[in-house]
Amino acid sequence: MATVSFANDIAPTLFKYRGQMAWRLDLGSYEDVKANAAIILGQINGTAGIMPPPPFDPFPQSFIDAFNDWINGGYPP
Numbered sequence: 001m002a003t004v005s006f007a008n009d010i011a012p013t014l015f016k017y018r019g020q021m022a023w024r025l026d027l028g029s030y031e032d033v034k035a036n037a038a039i040i041l042g043q044i045n046g047t048a049g050i051m052p053p054p055p056f057d058p059f060p061q062s063f064i065d066a067f068n069d070w071i072n073g074g075y076p077p
C-alpha cells in the first residue's frame with residue numbers, strides 16, 4: 001500500500017469540519033492534527049467519543065484505518 005500522507009489522505013476528509021472544531025484545534029493544520037492524533041483517533045474510532053457527532057455521518061472504516069496507518073507510519077506530511 002502506498003504511504004498514507006496528511007496532504008493526500010487525511011486533510012481532504014478533515015477539512016470540511018474545520019469550522020466546527022476551530023474552538024479546540026485546526027483540523028486543516030498538519031501540526032495540530034499531529035499533536036492531537038491520539039485524541040482524534042479515539043474520537044473517530046468510537047473508543048473515546050463520537051466524531052463527527054450525529055447528525056453527521058461517521059467516517060468510513062477505510063478512513064479510520066488510514067488515520068491509524070498515518071500515525072503508525074510516523075505522520076508523513
Ligand code: HEM
Pocket residue numbers: 014017020021024027036039040043044049051052053056
Ligand atoms: C460537524 C462536525 C463536528 C462537530 C459539530 C464537533 C463538535 C464537537 C464538540 C461539541 C466537542 C466537545 C464535546 C465532546 O468532547 O464530546 C468536540 C470534541 C472533539 N472533537 Fe469534534 N466536532 C465535529 C467534528 C470533528 C472531527 C471531524 C474531528 C476529528 C477528525 C473532531 C475531533 C474532536 C476532538 C479530538 C474532540 C475532543 C477535544 C478534547 O478532548 O479536548 N471533531 N467536537
